[in-house]
Amino acid sequence: MLLPIRNGLAPSAVFLGLNALMREVLLASCSGRAVDQSNFPEDIWHAVQANEPTRAHLQAVRDVIDATDTTIRYELYLAFQEVTSVRQLFSDQALAIPEPPEAVTAELKKLAAHLFERTSKLADITRACGESIKDHYSRYSADPAPGNGNVCGMCATELLSQRRSYISANEQWRAPYDHLLAKEKYPQFGVDPDNLLPTCHTCNSKAKLAKDLLHNSEGDRRICFDPWVEHAHGKVILRIDFDLIDLTPKVSLFMTPADVAEQEKLETWNDVYRIKERIDGEFITLREKLAEDLDPSSLENFKRSIESKKIIKMSAARLTPYNYWRSLLYAALTNFPDQTLEQLRILSLEGLDPYGDAAATYGI
Template sequence: MLFKLEPNSPKFEVFVKLNEELLHFLEHAIAGGNFKRSLLTSGDVGQACWNNFKAPRAKNDLTRDKFKKLFVELKKETQNNRQRLFDTVESHQDLSAFFTAPNRTLLSFLSTNTFNALKALMTHLYCSTKDLTGVIAGSNGQCINTHFNNFRQENGLVCRACGMEQLAPFRANVENENQWRADYDHQLCKSKYPIYAVHPDNLIPLCRVCNQDAKKAKDLFECSNGLSRFALNPSTEEAHNILYIEIEELLDPEPKAVLKWNTRDAVTLDKLNTWEDVYEIRNRVEGKYISIVNLIQDEINPSNVQELDVGVQSKARPVNANTLKRKEWAFWEQKVFSAINAVDKSAFWAQLEFSNEQGEEGGEYIIQGD
């Protein structure tokens, strides 16, 4: 994460309750026996899950059906394995501990059928069960839109993972419950770590680019070559104070803004590289500022070298913390202008003069109709 989550970031009560439902079910399934109502909690959430089952001849399984299919597969496991599954889930509720010592083989003792049934249940709890009226009623009436707006009040409008995009556009004259919201990203992807599919600490609203375009189903703790890696804990760790931008190839026609890490610590470097790989941070930053001359022209548009110098210095000043929460790219733009301010700006002025001359000649061509 570019910026860690604010300490008072709210938990989504629906995910708290559904996570408790999973723990209750796994504990009461240890003994085996018959599939029955007491396998789920006695309150509104458990009742909503129990009542949500497919009608005769319907094609798609609903919540109770998903629980039953997992129960059937669990009965094929040994009682020791059923106990082990419950113990594993219960003892791994602290996600900070998982980020410190990630275990990619947490559920390797389960059969393939049991693992797939667990994954199917957890995916359904996240995708469909969270929106059931009874589940929301049993979660203090808080729907996901309410939670998202509360999250945004604490953490701001801009994605905490990248600092580049808004979480979702905010519309005037629209009630909070009807505002658009960002998708919730599973830090530990639900396909590989299904026990965290509805864990309240594992789900974070991210911008569309981070979630859908960049991350998708990437595993924070596994490289593309299959090796293990570490990742930044979004609740306690952030990258903004251990990176910088440097201008390279200053005398070339197109100088480059290059993102670099400001640490030699091996574990921290591994976490930064994971963050960069998962969200494609370097490609996005260096792509955004692929033309520094264009950036200067768009943001300062100086008419002489003195205006260029003053404008760059102004843009290089530290950004207010509230601005970072409100304005996309504010963090990165300040970093780039700080890098520009640290080098000889005469090369940029020469390119700006040339660009302006070309623009004026093009304008005259259009006016004269030649």
């Protein structure tokens, strides 16, 4: 996570309710007792019992757990009881991940997918929880606090979704809820609200895909940011270096962790969402970026516009894609000597008129 999730942003009531239901069904099944309906919102049980497909998936999980060896069932109960939220797994490498038997996992996958894709949209579930998924998304993506804004908080490079005029908030297009831990691999967290985060299309469908936050490509456990309380903001910088041969400026992202644990979390974020290559790629066309934002009419105006844009872009980081990263770019420029800034000013003039004679146009 790059941008901090704002305080007071409540999780989805639907996912809270369905996750409480799923967790109670698992614990009740493993311990051989009846489902305690006081452990999830009132009327959810009636809503799911009234929906035949959901009822069938819940019963299938209960049946397959009931058919499991008593010892294994007890071990499974202890594992489910210990991990109360997916967030525990993000920072604790020693915490065991529940690994149900294959038959149980197969039914859990079906249940998790059905709850997420079907049950969550039922009108009775919406009434039982007091809001719909669209209601929560509208709250999450709202610009005023405690909304987190319409820019993807994972990368700040893309809108969560385009907004349309004259369309009510609940009828706007919405971004997908990314399963931080894939429901296919970790089905017990398939509707855990702590495991579900709206992200942009690139983060969800291009960069992350089936990557595992908890294991690297070699299968070793690793730690990652808990996006609800941790973030990479303030822990990354942009650096501009000049090629020694043709003096072409090159922008690169660098991480500035405070300790080893933070370094690993930054590396996981970068690996899963391919942050560095996306940011470095965005600023290959540096002259055009400078031309769009800065005043090249004189060196002094150029310097003043750098200072101004550094502040303005960061203040609008949740409103427009790449504003966060442009602010870091201008923060890097403020440390450059006048001679280097003059080189970049000339470069920005070429960005204004990439196919013409910028020097002649601006009298330099």
